[in-house]
Amino acid sequence: MTPFTLSILALLGLSLMGLPLGLTMIVAAIIYLGAAGQDMSIAAEQVLNGLNGSYVLLAVPLFIFSAGLMNAGSLTDRLLRFCNLLVGRMRGGLGHVNIVQSVIFAGMSGSAIADAAGSGKVQIEMMARGGAYPASYAAALTAVTAVIGPIIPPSIPMVLYALVADASIGYLFLAGVIPGLLMASAQMGINSWMAHRHDFPIAERVPLREVPRLTLEALPALLMPVILLGGIYGGVMTPTEAAAVAAAYAFLIAALFYRSLTLRQTYSAVVDSARSTAAIGMLIAGALAFNYVITSENVPNAVRDLLAGWNLSRLEFLLVVNLILLVLGCLMEGSTILLVVVPVLVPTAQALGVDMVHFGIVVVVNIMIGLVTPPYGLLLFIVAKLSGAPISAVVRHTLPFLAAMLAALMLMTFVPEIVLWLPRRFGYQG
8 A cells, every 4th residue: 555545544534533634634644754754754844834934824813803803893783784774675685785794794804604603693683583584594695695705805715725826815806806796796686586586575764864874883894995905906015914904903993993892802802713723724734734745646747637638628627627626615624625625726727827816716716605515515504503593494595596606606717807807907917
């Protein structure tokens, strides 16, 4: 049995036993090094070099912390009231409020799970109050709208993709804007159809005298995406520095402007962010160690040669990638796919002349859709727990939205200009 086979068997066996995936990959890498007669300290060297040499990874804990502060303060409640002012009077208005709030929140957090777990309970309770919407429908809509979070910048998955594909984070952030709005539009179309089909109620009209107050209350939160993107593309700060600014800004407006952030809430946000960062950090460390195994066995080039033998065009390759990632998304956690599977696909994409920014958005959208795809669908389990609705009912209400998001994904795949138009307006030459 070859060292690589032993390593893969260890990876699968330990995963099935329930060992955290980051540790599993580190152990698998050490087994490979030992069986191959190599110095096992290489595993530690790969982890340390990868983490210490990646300044961009600092953005991950900072974006997580800013999302935690916004959820701990009252920013979410103010955003919901402002969104209700914008779209609440439409048929199925509270569903549209859910979608628009997620679009705005996407410009602040960069994490689908932070969106669903943070504001999700408020959104579900708001929709299900008085039996206006079935709890399972409210939960399903909350799950699919959370998918928008990492597509519209800032985005933690895009940071991880930039790490493995050596792509520009700034242009990736720009490229996610139109696809994110396209996904939101598809969701609003399905929600409108469902609202008319099931006669969902129209929300109570907001009095005209309340408009200035609600707008003023939401304005500091609405300015965050403007400050972040303006700073990045104005050359004032790097994406990592923008993440630090996001955390500082979220703290200042929650603690000083809104005066809704207590010391206990701040401490809780710090602790939760540290736990989430440690979990992601362990996963990244494991991927860095195991990627040495993948590289040593020349797996990326073997995959490239295999796909080259199929004589795939760029479009055919992207369709194959969509299929692979959608299937994997049903079974695996998104960060694992980004850190382990995507590096294997990148050399083939480059050999076929696929634009790395376009490829990155296609990859991220695929992985986000995987979060609401049965049977794994992590977001489905989160919202089912928040709402108390049966997971089967949540899945059933998710299916029409899933179909619409897949249609949007195909449009992005077939028409790269949807993704690349905005980056090119800012000087991207890819």
